[in-house]
Structures are given as C-alpha cells and as structure tokens.
Amino acid sequence: MTLPAAHPARGWALDAAVATAVTAVMIVLSGHIPVGAHSRGVDGLALVLLAIAGISMGVCRRWPRAATVAVTLALCGFIARDYPNSPIWITGWVVLVVLAWRTGRRTAIIGAAGMMAALSVTAAAFSSGGLLESALYIGWGGAAIFLGDGVRSRGRYLAERRERAAATERSQEDEFARRLAEDRLRIARDLHDGVAHAMTTINVQAGAAAHVLTRRPEVAAEALTVIQRASGEVLDELTVMLNVLRAEDQHADRVPTPGLWDVARLVDGTAASGLTVTLSLDAPPQHLAPSISTAAYRVVQESLTNVLRHSVARQAEVHVCARPGAPIEVDVVDAGPARLDRTDGTGVGIRGMRERVTSTGGLFDAGPTEPGGFAVHARWRRPA
Numbered sequence: 001m002t003l004p005a006a007h008p009a010r011g012w013a014l015d016a017a018v019a020t021a022v023t024a025v026m027i028v029l030s031g032h033i034p035v036g037a038h039s040r041g042v043d044g045l046a047l048v049l050l051a052i053a054g055i056s057m058g059v060c061r062r063w064p065r066a067a068t069v070a071v072t073l074a075l076c077g078f079i080a081r082d083y084p085n086s087p088i089w090i091t092g093w094v095v096l097v098v099l100a101w102r103t104g105r106r107t108a109i110i111g112a113a114g115m116m117a118a119l120s121v122t123a124a125a126f127s128s129g130g131l132l133e134s135a136l137y138i139g140w141g142g143a144a145i146f147l148g149d150g151v152r153s154r155g156r157y158l159a160e161r162r163e164r165a166a167a168t169e170r171s172q173e174d175e176f177a178r179r180l181a182e183d184r185l186r187i188a189r190d191l192h193d194g195v196a197h198a199m200t201t202i203n204v205q206a207g208a209a210a211h212v213l214t215r216r217p218e219v220a221a222e223a224l225t226v227i228q229r230a231s232g233e234v235l236d237e238l239t240v241m242l243n244v245l246r247a248e249d250q251h252a253d254r255v256p257t258p259g260l261w262d263v264a265r266l267v268d269g270t271a272a273s274g275l276t277v278t279l280s281l282d283a284p285p286q287h288l289a290p291s292i293s294t295a296a297y298r299v300v301q302e303s304l305t306n307v308l309r310h311s312v313a314r315q316a317e318v319h320v321c322a323r324p325g326a327p328i329e330v331d332v333v334d335a336g337p338a339r340l341d342r343t344d345g346t347g348v349g350i351r352g353m354r355e356r357v358t359s360t361g362g363l364f365d366a367g368p369t370e371p372g373g374f375a376v377h378a379r380w381r382r383p384a
Contacts, residue, residue: 019058022091026050030086040082049074049083053091064099065111071095072115076122092119101155259293261285263300263320270304276315277304283322292380295356296320296330299364302349303332303376311336313373328362328380336373353378 027050030042040046053074060067071091078088092115100108258266260283267277300318307316313334322328350366353376357364362380369375 015058019055022057023054026087033084049077053088060095060098064102068095068111079122080126257294258297260296278317280319291360295360299378307334330378332376334373
C-alpha cells in the first residue's frame with residue numbers, strides 16, 4: 001500500500017516551527033549564560049548569529065549543504081566575537097549529522113573538514129585555545145559524520161528490505177497467477193477432449209439410431225445404450241471438475257485424470273460408436289510422469305474423436321510404445337478419406353494436442369497421408 005505524500009505546506013510549516021523553537025530556546029538560554037572576564041555579552045550581532053543557526057536547523061533537512069555553510073559562519077562569528085559558549089554549538093553538530101544522513105559520505109567528510117578548518121583557523125586567529133581546541137573540533141565533527149552515516153546506512157538497509165519484500169510479494173503473486181492460468185488451461189483442455197469425444201460418440205450413435213429406429217429396433221437400442229454410457233461418463237467428468245472449481249481450498253491438480261493405461265478402455269468405448277480400432281499397446285506397468293501419461297491418453301482420445309467427426313473411415317490404428325529405456329511414442333492413423341460434407345472445425349483439437357505434447361517436453365506432428373487418410377504422431381524422449 002502506498003502512503004499518501006505529505007502536503008508541501010505542512011512540511012514548510014514544520015520547518016518554520018522547528019526554526020522558531022530552536023532560535024527562541026538558544027536566545028533564552030544564551031541570555032542566562034554568565035559572561036566571563038574575557039567574554040563578550042550577548043548583543044545584537046549575537047542574536048543575528050543565533051537566528052541564522054536556528055533557521056539553519058529548520059531547513060537543514062531540505063538544504064543540508066547550505067545549512068552547513070550558514071552554521072559554520074555563525075560559529076566562526078561566535079568564536080571571533082568571543083561570545084560565551086551557548087547552545088549554538090549543538091547546531092553545528094546537528095547539521096553535520098544531517099549532512100551525512102541526507103547526502104553521501106564524501107560530501108559529509110568535505111563539509112565536516114571545511115567546518116573544522118574554518119573553526120580552527122578562526123580559533124587560532126581570535127582565541128587562545130590552540131591545538132587542543134582544534135582537536136576538539138575534529139573529534140566533534142568526526143562523531144557527527146559517523147552518526148549521520150550510520151543513520152543513512154540504516155535507512156538504506158530498511159529501504160532495500162522493503163523493496164526485496166515487495167519484489168518477493170510481486171513474484172509470489174505472478175507465480176500464483178501463472179499457476180492459476182496453467183490450471184485453467186489444463187481444465188479447459190480436459191473439458192474439450194472429454195466432452196468433444198463423448199459428444200461425437202453421442203452424435204454418431206444418435207444418427208445411427210434415428211436411421212434404423214423403425215427398421216432395426218435392436219440396433220437402435222444398442223446405439224441408445226452407447227449414448228447413455230457416453231453421456232454418463234462425460235457428466236461424471238464434468239461434475240468432478242466443477243466440484244474442484246467450486247472448492248476454494250482444493251487445487252486443480254487433484255482432479256483425477258486418465259493416463260496411458262486407460263487407452264484400452266478408451267478404444268473399447270470408441271468401438272461402440274461404430275469405429276473399429278486396432279490397438280497395439282506395448283507399455284508394461286512402470287513409473288511414468290503423470291503429465292506425459294495424461295498427454296498421451298488425450299492425444300489418442302482427440303485423434304479418435306477427429307476420425308469420428310471428419311473422416312468416413314470405419315477403421316483406425318493406434319500404436320502406443322512405452323517400453324522402459326525407450327522413447328514414448330503414440331501413433332493414430334486412419335485410412336480416410338475426409339468427409340466431403342464436413343464443416344471446418346475450430347482447430348482447437350490439433351492445437352490442443354500440440355500444446356499438450358510440447359508442454360510436457362515432447363514432439364508432435366499431424367497431417368494427411370498420401371492415401372487420403374490422416375496421421376497423428378507424438379514422441380517423448382525419456383530423461384537420461
């Protein structure tokens with residue numbers, strides 16, 4: 001959440017309040033400091049120097065370099081005029097801290113060195129403190145730089161932590177959105193493959209039943225039985241997926257999906273639709289990545305669906321080879337030819353198969369054969 005920026009007028013009002021308060025306190029306290037035998041009492045010039053130092057306190061956050069120069073001049077004036085020690089010396093230390101905090105280490109060192117040099121030269125010319133007083137200035141300025149630099153480093157560290165936390169949060173949100181999109185795409189593919197296959201079967205059987213209803217009732221009854229079984233299967237699959245989508249605490253990966261060893265059951269169901277399928281399944285029970293297993297099943301399912309929809313062929317061949325140590329290969333071929341009265345499809349079937357295979361690390365190819373049929377080939381190389 002982004003906090004609203006402070007109003008500029010409020011910032012200037014705060015700066016003015018700080019300058020007024022610091023100036024008033026310094027003037028009041030300086031007026032109560034006893035004047036020594038060799039000191040000069042607070043006069044009009046001293047009040048002006050105190051005011052300069054106080055105003056510098058109000059603007060040092062905005063203009064730390066200018067405030068450092070102004071306070072340095074005020075302190076040099078106090079030394080040259082031999083005014084008694086007063087709270088004005090605190091302003092010199094504060095502006096150095098702010099200079100180190102608001103700028104950089106190099107600028108702070110240059111500013112402190114300039115202030116210490118000016119104070120030392122002024123003290124040597126107008127005061128009797130000598131080297132001891134100069135050493136005091138140097139130690140005093142060094143402490144201010146270290147404190148300001150520490151504050152700046154701490155602020156930078158906290159800002160970097162906030163930025164890393166924000167970047168981590170954005171990364172997690174992007175990852176969640178990516179996984180959600182992948183889950184939605186996978187469910188959409190499953191729905192397309194399952195529903196399209198079932199509805200194609202239903203369509204074929206319904207047409208057959210309508211054609212022979214009066215002449216061969218027993219054949220129509222068989223077709224209606226196939227329709228009932230196919231519609232029941234697709235309704236079960238839809239129910240499972242819809243339940244997962246409604247359950248907020250359930251991940252889409254928990255949807256039960258068919259695999260490579262369900263191809264035989266798929267072929268049996270397709271045979272009931274009037275399509276004779278020759279199955280060659282060379283896949284001994286073994287450990288196989290679920291994503292590849294499901295993709296191989298969907299390739300066979302969608303290919304057989306396309307044969308029922310777009311081909312007049314009554315036969316198709318399915319070859320599945322998944323022996324240990326060998327590449328996993330799926331081939332579905334029909335003799336054709338294509339239906340002359342078929343309507344152009346949306347192209348989602350071929351595209352969906354290609355996306356499934358390539359997203360799981362496989363190679364996909366599909367196209368017409370020379371005799372006028374159609375062939376689909378998918379291949380996955382096993383990891384070394």
